[in-house]
Amino acid sequence: MKIELNGVSRSYRNGSNAAVNALNKVNLTIEQGSFICIMGVSGSGKTTLLNLIGAIDVPTEGRITYDGIDISRLSDAKRSSFRNENIGFLFQDYALIEYRSVEDNLKLPLYFSEHRPGEFDKIVTDRLRMLDMSDFRKRKVNTLSGGQKQKVALARALVCNPSVILCDEPTGALDSASTKEIIELLLRLKDKGITIVVVSHDPVFTQYSDRNLLIKDGVVSEIQN
Numbered sequence: 001m002k003i004e005l006n007g008v009s010r011s012y013r014n015g016s017n018a019a020v021n022a023l024n025k026v027n028l029t030i031e032q033g034s035f036i037c038i039m040g041v042s043g044s045g046k047t048t049l050l051n052l053i054g055a056i057d058v059p060t061e062g063r064i065t066y067d068g069i070d071i072s073r074l075s076d077a078k079r080s081s082f083r084n085e086n087i088g089f090l091f092q093d094y095a096l097i098e099y100r101s102v103e104d105n106l107k108l109p110l111y112f113s114e115h116r117p118g119e120f121d122k123i124v125t126d127r128l129r130m131l132d133m134s135d136f137r138k139r140k141v142n143t144l145s146g147g148q149k150q151k152v153a154l155a156r157a158l159v160c161n162p163s164v165i166l167c168d169e170p171t172g173a174l175d176s177a178s179t180k181e182i183i184e185l186l187l188r189l190k191d192k193g194i195t196i197v198v199v200s201h202d203p204v205f206t207q208y209s210d211r212n213l214l215i216k217d218g219v220v221s222e223i224q225n
């Protein structure tokens with residue numbers, strides 16, 4: 001799906017303090033199947049931007065469309081199902097349930113999807129195979145290394161066939177070998193036509209991305225290669 005942001009702003013109001021403008025009039029078009037890296041220092045608005053693109057949050061101004069569908073105008077329930085069906089997430093801290101098995105973690109998003117329970121096992125088998133993680137199916141997440149956890153998180157991001165995967169500092173807690181492995185997996189997904197958007201302060205992604213953007217004080221600009 002083609003993602004378009006038009007004049008997107010997000011301000012936060014903290015009690016009686018002046019509003020913080022975390023994002024300021026962002027215009028951005030993300031083509032299906034592209035790999036985009038958005039760089040910025042801490043507090044620049046990266047997570048705010050990703051949460052808006054990911055339909056976790058809604059802008060205070062502007063429009064965000066997926067193939068012309070304005071996701072900020074959807075009801076909360078419709079936005080949640082849109083997110084579950086179309087968007088996968090990868091976070092620095094994995095956001096897995098530590099005391100459950102890999103398999104249970106992968107099944108969780110399926111319970112909120114249109115898939116029938118009879119299909120769950122096959123989907124889990126397929127995604128684990130894709131990421132070369134089949135041997136870990138019954139393992140509890142808290143027994144895995146950071147790199148293995150992030151591969152499980154990526155498998156989970158894929159269970160509902162997303163058109164886009166949004167990554168917030170996906171390798172922030174990983175060593176360089178695991179970082180390389182995650183990047184290679186993201187590139188393989190891109191080759192399958194999945195859009196990849198990474199926000200990070202780590203320039204490592206810019207070597208692999210199709211397009212690099214800079215976010216500074218909530219303002220997004222193109223980085224020329």
Ligand SMILES: Nc1ncnc2c1ncn2[C@@H]1O[C@H](COP(=O)(O)OP(=O)(O)OP(=O)(O)O)[C@@H](O)[C@H]1O
Pocket residue numbers: 012013014020021022040041042043044045046047048049201
């Ligand atoms: N829920 C919130 N309420 C109030 N202010 C917020 C909220 N979320 C973010 N902000 C503010 O918005 C600005 C951007 O924050 P954001 O989390 O998007 O930055 P970031 O680039 O992801 O930083 P980091 O690299 O540290 O994760 C910051 O000034 C932050 O304090």
Ligand SMILES: [Mg+2]
Pocket residue numbers: 046047048168
């Ligand atoms: Mg952040």
